[in-house]
Amino acid sequence: MxxxxxxxxxxxxxxxxxxxxxxxxxxxxxxxxxxxxxxxxxxxxxxxxxxxxxxxxxxxxxxxxxxxxxxxxxxxxxxxxxxxxxxxxxxxxxxxxxxxxxxxxxxxxxxxxxxxxxxSRWMPLADVRPKKGETWVALDRVRDPGNLGTIIRTADAAGASGVILIGETTDPFALETVRATMGSVFAMPVVRASVADFLKWQRGAGVNVVATHLKGAIDYRKPDFAARPVVLLMGNEQAGLPDELAEAADIRVRIPQQGRADSLNLAIATGIMLFEARRHLLALDDR
CATH class of the missing domain: 3.30.1330.30 (Ribosomal protein L30/S12)
Known part of the structure; x- marks a missing residue:
C-alpha cells in the first residue's frame, strides 16, 4: 500500500x-x-x-x-x-x-x-446544501455498527441524500458497518460534525429539522415533510437526543407504541421516519 x-x-x-x-x-x-x-x-x-x-x-x-x-x-x-x-x-x-x-x-x-x-470518503458539512425534496438523516452518537450500516442502507433505499454523524459515533467504514450497508456505503454521502458545527450549519441551511423524542408532542405522521428540505434527527441508542439538539429542532415528534417495549431499535425507528418523510415522493413502478 x-x-x-x-x-x-x-x-x-x-x-x-x-x-x-x-x-x-x-x-x-x-x-x-x-x-x-x-x-x-x-x-x-x-x-x-x-x-x-x-x-x-x-x-x-x-x-x-x-x-x-x-x-x-x-x-x-x-x-x-x-x-x-x-x-x-x-x-x-x-x-x-x-x-x-x-x-x-x-x-x-x-x-x-x-x-x-x-x-474513505467524507463529505464536508459545508458542502451539504439541501434542496427541496431532499431528506438527510442526522444521527447523534450512534454506537452500534449494525444499526449504522442498516440506516445507511435504508437511507439509500428511501432515496435520502446522505447521513450526518454527530459527535463520537461508530465508524461507517468499519468492516461490520460496511457489511451491514450491503453496498449502500458507496452510494450514500457520509458527513461528520460536532454538535456545535451541526447547530451552526442548521441555522443557515434552510432545513426543517424533525427530531424523534420521547417528549415529542406531535405524531410522526403529522409534520409537513414537503415544504422544505428535511433533516431527520435521531438520538443515541441508549440516551436519546441530548437537550441541546432536541431543543434546537424545528419539530419534536414521537412514534406511537402500544406494546410493552418502551423503545424502538434505532435503525427501525429511522426507517419508519425515512419512509414517512419521503412518502409523498415515493411511488410504485407500474410497469
Missing amino acids: IKNNGTRDDALPRRGQVKEVTSLANPVIKDIKALSQKKNREASGHFIAEGLKLVIDALDTGWHIDTLIYAISAKGKPLVDKVAARVVAGGGLVLEVSEKVLSSVTHRDNPQSVVGIFR
Whole structure:
C-alpha cells in the first residue's frame, strides 16, 4: 500500500499487477489486517469491503480500488477475472491469496472470496446544501455498527441524500458497518460534525429539522415533510437526543407504541421516519 506521505516501500508489489500471496507475514497483508482497527483506518484513510457484489457496486459508482484481494480458488470465475482486470487497468494492486490469508483479513472462518480496499470518503458539512425534496438523516452518537450500516442502507433505499454523524459515533467504514450497508456505503454521502458545527450549519441551511423524542408532542405522521428540505434527527441508542439538539429542532415528534417495549431499535425507528418523510415522493413502478 502507498504510505500517507506518498512514498513506497520497495519491498511491496507494484501497482497495476497481480501477485500471489500465501504468507500471513506479507507486508501488504499486515497493512490490510491493521485496517480492522479504527485508528489505522483513520491514519491510512483506507477501509475494507468484503464481497464481490460490494466491490462491483463500488466500481460501478466510480470508486477506485486501491487493492483487490481474492481467493486463489476464485481465479478463473468470469466476474472475478473481469473485476481484477478493471483494477489492474486502473492502476490498482491485485492479490491472489490463500484461504488462510483471506480469513485473517476478514476475521471470519468462511469469508467471501473477494475483498476490496478503498479510500474513505467524507463529505464536508459545508458542502451539504439541501434542496427541496431532499431528506438527510442526522444521527447523534450512534454506537452500534449494525444499526449504522442498516440506516445507511435504508437511507439509500428511501432515496435520502446522505447521513450526518454527530459527535463520537461508530465508524461507517468499519468492516461490520460496511457489511451491514450491503453496498449502500458507496452510494450514500457520509458527513461528520460536532454538535456545535451541526447547530451552526442548521441555522443557515434552510432545513426543517424533525427530531424523534420521547417528549415529542406531535405524531410522526403529522409534520409537513414537503415544504422544505428535511433533516431527520435521531438520538443515541441508549440516551436519546441530548437537550441541546432536541431543543434546537424545528419539530419534536414521537412514534406511537402500544406494546410493552418502551423503545424502538434505532435503525427501525429511522426507517419508519425515512419512509414517512419521503412518502409523498415515493411511488410504485407500474410497469
